[in-house]
Amino acid sequence: MSFPIVVxxxxxxxxxxxxxxxxxxxxxxxxxxxxxxxxxxxxxxERARKAGIPTHVLDHKSFGSREEFDQSLQxxxxxxxxxxxxxxxxxxxxxxxxxxxxxxxxxxxHPSLLPKYKGLDTHQRAIDANDKEHGVSVxxxxxELDAGSVIxxxxxxxxxxxxxxxxxxxxxxxEHVIYPLAVKWFSEGRLTVNNGKALLDGQPLPESGADYKxxxx
Numbered sequence: 037m038s039f040p041i042v043v044x045x046x047x048x049x050x051x052x053x054x055x056x057x058x059x060x061x062x063x064x065x066x067x068x069x070x071x072x073x074x075x076x077x078x079x080x081x082e083r084a085r086k087a088g089i090p091t092h093v094l095d096h097k098s099f100g101s102r103e104e105f106d107q108s109l110q111x112x113x114x115x116x117x118x119x120x121x122x123x124x125x126x127x128x129x130x131x132x133x134x135x136x137x138x139x140x141x142x143x144x145x146h147p148s149l150l151p152k153y154k155g156l157d158t159h160q161r162a163i164d165a166n167d168k169e170h171g172v173s174v175x176x177x178x179x180e181l182d183a184g185s186v187i188x189x190x191x192x193x194x195x196x197x198x199x200x201x202x203x204x205x206x207x208x209x210x211e212h213v214i215y216p217l218a219v220k221w222f223s224e225g226r227l228t229v230n231n232g233k234a235l236l237d238g239q240p241l242p243e244s245g246a247d248y249k250x251x252x253x
Contacts, residue, residue: 038066038067039067039120040066040069040117041067041068041119042070042113042121042122043122044121045126046075046128047079047127048125049079049124049125050211051215052083053080053083054215055122055124055215056068056087056089058216063220064223068087070089070091070116071084072094072113073094074096074126074128075095076095080125110134119223120223121143122142122143122215123142123144123145124145124215126144136179138177140229141222143177143187143218143222144174144184145172145211145215146174147207148170148172149169150175150183150186150244154183155181158170162194162203163198163203168193168194170203170206171207172207172211173186173244174187174188174215176232178232184232186243187218187221187236188217189246190211221236
């Protein structure tokens with residue numbers, strides 16, 4: 037089996053689709069062993085089923101605590117023995133014990149140029165701040181929200197006519213480029229982390245990660 041990953045989602049799963057597509061096209065030598073969602077109506081589950089990928093639903097509302105949910109989630113993931121866990125729009129704040137368990141082998145994508153705009157409503161916050169550019173970051177997951185070492189970023193200009201929705205559309209297109217790229221690097225052993233610092237081909241990446249336009253695929 038090619039490089040096994042598990043993908044966690046909460047919504048439409050467009051980044052999941054990008055991974056599925058690149059895998060089918062032979063651009064990514066991965067096997068998506070399972071897709072797990074905390075929401076039964078997440079459209080990404082349908083994307084997974086169409087691709088023949090096993091799915092699981094764990095409704096966080098049915099658990100007594102965040103810790104209980106994360107423990108059950110960990111058990112579901114670990115039965116597939118993935119080498120990488122990919123958060124693709126998984127809208128949960130994870131416990132310290134969960135993030136420690138997957139330390140150095142769990143990635144997230146966040147719609148801002150980290151460390152700017154951690155959390156929600158990033159597109160509107162960038163517009164309200166009169167920023168000239170906005171972007172998206174792929175990073176390793178740490179216990180602190182949206183604070184793990186940044187791997188790669190992509191940028192776009194904010195035009196005077198942009199709204200939060202139009203900016204989101206631009207960012208989604210960039211997400212579907214850089215997330216598969218980061219997964220590719222990791223699956224090929226090129227992307228590692230040492231003492232919380234991301235390395236590409238053994239060289240430390242800048243604090244803002246690589247600019248995807250300047251690095252070879």
